[in-house]
Amino acid sequence: MQSQHEALSVPRDAAEAAAAAAAAPSWWALLRGDVRCVLQRDPAARNLLEVWTIYPGVQAAASHRLAHALWRRGWRYLPRWISFAARWFTQIDIHPGARIGERFFIDHGTGVVIGETAEIGNDVTLYHGVTLGGTSWSAGKRHPSLGDGVVVGAGAKILGPITVGDRARIAANSVVIDAVPADATVVGIPGRVVGRRRLTRHGFDLDHHLIPDPVGKAIACLLDRVAQLERQQPLANRDAAAGGSCGTCDGACTDPAFDTLLTTSTEE
Structure with missing residues (x-):
C-alpha cells in the first residue's frame, strides 16, 4: 500500500487534519482520475459525457469522495446520508469511512459493498456484486485491504481484515478469507492461489476466461x-x-x- 492511504486517514487533531488536507489530492483531482481510468479500462466507454453522466461506478465514487472528505473532518451523519442517497441511485454501498486510492473503477456496479475500515489502493478495479466485508462486530479494523492494481471479479467476496497484495486478481464468485500475495490469482470457495498474474502492455489483465479452473x-x-x-x-x-x-x-x-x-x- 502506498502513502496515499496515509493522506486519506482519519486525522487525530486539528494540526494533523490540516497536514492531511494539504497532502491529499483534491476531490476534483481524484474524480478526474476516476473518469479517465474508465476510458482506459472499459471498451464500451465512448466519451467523457457518457462516463460522467451514466456510469454508476463513477457517480458512486464521486459521492464517496465527498462523503469521505467530510468523514475525515469529523462529520458523521451527513456523510452517511450522502452514502445512503448514492446507494439508492447507483445500487453501490460504500461506507464513508472506507479509504480509496486514485483511479478507482467500479464496472457495472450493482451490488458492490465496501465496509467502513476497508482500504483500497491505486488503480483498483471492482466488478458488480463484489463485497469487501467484515467477519466480526469489533470496532477496530475488520475489513480487507487491497493493494495497488488489484482486479476483483464479479460476485467475489473478500472478508475480514486481510491484505490482498499488489496486482493480485480475484476470480468471479470466489470467497477470500486469507491473505493473498502480490501478483497472485485466487479462485474458488474458499479462495486459493492457483497462479501468477500476467499483465498486458497497459498494465491490466482483464482476461477472466484465462483464469485457471480447478x-x-x-x-x-x-x-x-x-x-x-x-x-x-x-x-x-x-x-x-x-x-x-x-x-x-x-x-x-x-x-x-x-x-x-x-x-x-x-x-x-
Missing part, C-alpha cells in the same frame, strides 16, 4: 482416470462390454428398470 481440471482428471481403469479391466469384463452388455451385472445397469431394481435391493 473444478474443470479435477473433472478432466477423473475422466482420464476412468479411461485408464477401463483399459485395465479384466479381459472377461472387457469382452462382455464389447458385446453390448456389462461384464459385472449382465446389462442390468442399462435396463430402464435399473433404478427401481436398485431401490428394491437397497430396501431389502
Whole structure:
C-alpha cells in the first residue's frame, strides 16, 4: 500500500487534519482520475459525457469522495446520508469511512459493498456484486485491504481484515478469507492461489476466461482416470462390454428398470 492511504486517514487533531488536507489530492483531482481510468479500462466507454453522466461506478465514487472528505473532518451523519442517497441511485454501498486510492473503477456496479475500515489502493478495479466485508462486530479494523492494481471479479467476496497484495486478481464468485500475495490469482470457495498474474502492455489483465479452473481440471482428471481403469479391466469384463452388455451385472445397469431394481435391493 502506498502513502496515499496515509493522506486519506482519519486525522487525530486539528494540526494533523490540516497536514492531511494539504497532502491529499483534491476531490476534483481524484474524480478526474476516476473518469479517465474508465476510458482506459472499459471498451464500451465512448466519451467523457457518457462516463460522467451514466456510469454508476463513477457517480458512486464521486459521492464517496465527498462523503469521505467530510468523514475525515469529523462529520458523521451527513456523510452517511450522502452514502445512503448514492446507494439508492447507483445500487453501490460504500461506507464513508472506507479509504480509496486514485483511479478507482467500479464496472457495472450493482451490488458492490465496501465496509467502513476497508482500504483500497491505486488503480483498483471492482466488478458488480463484489463485497469487501467484515467477519466480526469489533470496532477496530475488520475489513480487507487491497493493494495497488488489484482486479476483483464479479460476485467475489473478500472478508475480514486481510491484505490482498499488489496486482493480485480475484476470480468471479470466489470467497477470500486469507491473505493473498502480490501478483497472485485466487479462485474458488474458499479462495486459493492457483497462479501468477500476467499483465498486458497497459498494465491490466482483464482476461477472466484465462483464469485457471480447478473444478474443470479435477473433472478432466477423473475422466482420464476412468479411461485408464477401463483399459485395465479384466479381459472377461472387457469382452462382455464389447458385446453390448456389462461384464459385472449382465446389462442390468442399462435396463430402464435399473433404478427401481436398485431401490428394491437397497430396501431389502
